[in-house]
Amino acid sequence: MTSTHEQAPPFVSRVRVQGFRSLAECDVRLGPLTVLAGFNASGKSNFLDAIMFVRDALAYSPGQAIAKRGGLESVLRRMESPGESDRSDIADSFLIAVELSLRPDGGRATYEVCIGRDPQEEFTHLVLRESCSLHLPGEDVSFSTDLTSERQRNVDGGIPGARLNPEELLLPIVGRLAPYDRLLRALLAMRFYDLETDVLRQLDDTRVRRTQLGERGEHLGQVMGLLAGQHPEFKESLDGYMRWLIPSLLGVDQRLQGDYATIQARFWTGDPVLPFWNAVNADAVHPGDPHVQVFQSEQLSEGTVRGMGVLTALFQPEALTATIPLVTIEEPEIAIHPARVACLFDALHEASHRTQVIVTTQSSDLLDTEGVHPSVLRMVEMVDGVTRIGELSEHTKRNLIKNPSHLAEMHRQGHLRPAAPANGGQGAER
Ligand SMILES: Nc1ncnc2c1ncn2[C@@H]1O[C@H](COP(=O)(O)OP(=O)(O)OP(=O)(O)O)[C@@H](O)[C@H]1O
Ligand SMILES: [Mg+2]
Known part of the structure; x- marks a missing residue:
């Protein structure tokens, strides 16, 4: 076993999402271990699904990734208009952007896709934009594509002169060759677990x-x-x-x-x-x-x-x-006795030294161990139909570092909330 116990930067260090399901606009930084906690239907699974969408779109096609989710209308964010309760709008497009670290040489990458509806209804969806930049030791490459008014994809970088179908992505094509192959392989290797007892x-x-x-x-x-x-x-x-x-x-x-x-x-x-x-x-x-x-x-x-x-x-x-750079697990505590759930946290923490781990949870018992540093938590809440995701405030984190036993109790009572955004949003903790 060659892995070290040093905490390498996580594979996915930042995720930005706009217009995808309940995620109107979110920008979330992730660590080697991240615990997404929040009430039912607050948007925890939607956040994981946004990352999984990128994997699915690259592994199959954007069309299949959308179809798997019930079609573009169910993926695009539905916006209730306050004060006009009989009206609801649906966003025209969604964006998912990820920042990545590649092992073992510390390469970095960003990848972003923006997909929307076709106003002429000729296509089930259009890839409005796709961009990628890859910084490897001694090699920097990038490409970006935009849809022209004639619905041709303008490609800058990647493959000279490439013409792309407006429904398709370029990374699966350029990723057949170095240096993009490493990035594509890693994105395709992300695994999103939602375990079923019968299948196990x-x-x-x-x-x-x-x-x-x-x-x-x-x-x-x-x-x-x-x-x-x-x-x-x-x-x-x-x-x-x-x-x-x-x-x-x-x-x-x-x-x-x-x-x-x-x-x-x-x-x-x-x-x-x-x-x-x-x-x-x-x-x-x-x-x-x-x-x-x-x-x-x-x-x-x-x-x-x-x-x-x-x-x-x-x-x-x-x-x-x-080889699997990211493992996400939906509610790992299901069917485990509350008195024993905390030991699962130690397993999540140990595993996160080797691969990035993200879990969703409803369980205060999972957090009921001194090993939980408050910085691993991303609190998820739904405010007026919009998901907010954020760390605890610095004040709460400091308090919890001093009194770690309070974390599980505050979670149990529903008192842990994402900190207010820097520009002063609504509905935030304290
Ligand atoms: N297209 C959409 N536009 C706006 N909101 C949506 C859309 N699709 C789903 N939602 C919202 O997302 C909610 C479901 O969120 P999600 O499945 O992420 O919850 P969760 O936090 O994982 O909950 P649980 O803990 O119960 O699994 C729905 O109840 C709905 O409010
Ligand atoms: Mg869920």
């Missing part, structure tokens, strides 16, 4: 080799096997977190049934007395021990399976090597 339990056909956990939890069996084979120290660390979540659990393993892989778990069924814990910690409890019982994936509790899914998303081999 599925049998996985090993004749199709899979090296990554699917975004709904596919291939857990194969990935668990890879982790045990390639990174046994991280497999042991994953088992350690699982033991925190479920004290009688000894470890989780790949289970092979013919050509199919799934998971199983070893449990201790004897007395949970001190010598047992000593034996676990000394790795002296093994299958075959009369007090060790193995259960198959269908027999495992929902919390066991989901906990494994979350930990595998974080510690899968390609996240450990940062």
